[in-house]
Amino acid sequence: MDSREIVQRTLDFSGPERVARSFGNSDFTWGYCSTKTHATDWKEVGGGRWERYDEWGNLWARIDPTSKGEVEKGAIEDIDGIASFEFPDYSRPEDYSCVREARDKNPDKYFIGGVPGFTFNIARKLRKLEQYLMDILLEPEAISGLHDKVDVVIHAMIRNYAACGVDSIMFAEDWGTQNQTLLSPELWRKEFFPRTKSHCDLAHKMGIKVFMHSCGQIEAIVPGLIEAGIDVLQFDQPALHGIDVLASHQAMSKITFWCPVDIQKTLQTCDEMEIRKGAREMLDKLWKGRGGFIAGYYGDNESIGLDPKWQDFACDEFTKNGLRTRYAK
Numbered sequence: 001m002d003s004r005e006i007v008q009r010t011l012d013f014s015g016p017e018r019v020a021r022s023f024g025n026s027d028f029t030w031g032y033c034s035t036k037t038h039a040t041d042w043k044e045v046g047g048g049r050w051e052r053y054d055e056w057g058n059l060w061a062r063i064d065p066t067s068k069g070e071v072e073k074g075a076i077e078d079i080d081g082i083a084s085f086e087f088p089d090y091s092r093p094e095d096y097s098c099v100r101e102a103r104d105k106n107p108d109k110y111f112i113g114g115v116p117g118f119t120f121n122i123a124r125k126l127r128k129l130e131q132y133l134m135d136i137l138l139e140p141e142a143i144s145g146l147h148d149k150v151d152v153v154i155h156a157m158i159r160n161y162a163a164c165g166v167d168s169i170m171f172a173e174d175w176g177t178q179n180q181t182l183l184s185p186e187l188w189r190k191e192f193f194p195r196t197k198s199h200c201d202l203a204h205k206m207g208i209k210v211f212m213h214s215c216g217q218i219e220a221i222v223p224g225l226i227e228a229g230i231d232v233l234q235f236d237q238p239a240l241h242g243i244d245v246l247a248s249h250q251a252m253s254k255i256t257f258w259c260p261v262d263i264q265k266t267l268q269t270c271d272e273m274e275i276r277k278g279a280r281e282m283l284d285k286l287w288k289g290r291g292g293f294i295a296g297y298y299g300d301n302e303s304i305g306l307d308p309k310w311q312d313f314a315c316d317e318f319t320k321n322g323l324r325t326r327y328a329k
Contacts, residue, residue: 007294038056056122117171234294
């Protein structure tokens with residue numbers, strides 16, 4: 001099996017010969033469109049402070065040279081500015097020619113088209129998170145209008161990526177703190193479930209899958225995400241949900257989880273045996289030789305304060321024990 005078939009069989013729960021992986025000789029490759037946006041590189045502005053603008057025109061800042069930073073100022077500073085705000089034009093097929101070329105160069109890899117978020121992730125930055133969370137309660141009509149404009153952009157990207165032959169799209173949408181979702185599950189269901197379902201329905205109609213990354217404790221909305229049509233949930237803290245809880249979702253649906261060994265709990269033990277145990281637990285409870293699990297790797301060891309050797313133990317365990325023959329009866 002080549003990488004593409006291994007991932008496809010993983011998503012179908014149809015018995016890949018080994019666990020799919022995003023480390024070493026990864027089964028995945030990525031493509032991004034070349035749409036002209038407001039994005040700039042990070043620039044040091046003095047006093048150890050760095051700044052950049054993202055694709056939407058939001059100003060980001062950080063106080064070190066390596067972290068992801070935070071939104072300092074949203075591109076829409078006043079609620080009345082929503083009506084006149086113009087998004088970059090993601091509808092131009094010619095801006096995706098680089099994606100098609102990358103697809104053609106990597107026919108054996110599972111190809112992911114990068115999308116900068118679904119409705120929540122894009123909208124929350126335009127008004128800065130704290131203000132946005134107030135707006136969504138106090139100015140629901142205006143924010144719903146903003147969401148409508150965001151959704152038009154997302155649909156244009158889905159159509160163009162699908163036309164280039166990607167296997168899936170993937171977006172990041174950090175919905176949770178360490179304890180709960182940022183909005184109530186009821187409000188998520190009312191405002192965001194229909195929009196997420198609309199995006200997934202379009203992607204599936206176009207013949208591609210939908211992958212989602214989220215940080216934090218979002219168990220309250222996981223069933224809704226699965227119902228909406230998310231095919232893969234990528235969690236860097238699977239222990240925050242509980243491996244048994246994640247496995248329980250697979251008893252009712254073909255949802256695939258893409259995870260490294262938990263970056264805040266298990267890896268932080270710096271205990272080789274505990275790390276290997278964490279890798280085997282996900283293989284035994286989520287993969288089982290049938291599919292439904294992708295062995296992950298957290299790409300920024302520096303930000304979590306770890307020597308790469310600790311994740312190397314996890315990768316070794318995934319590789320040695322993530323074989324279908326190990327689970328053959």
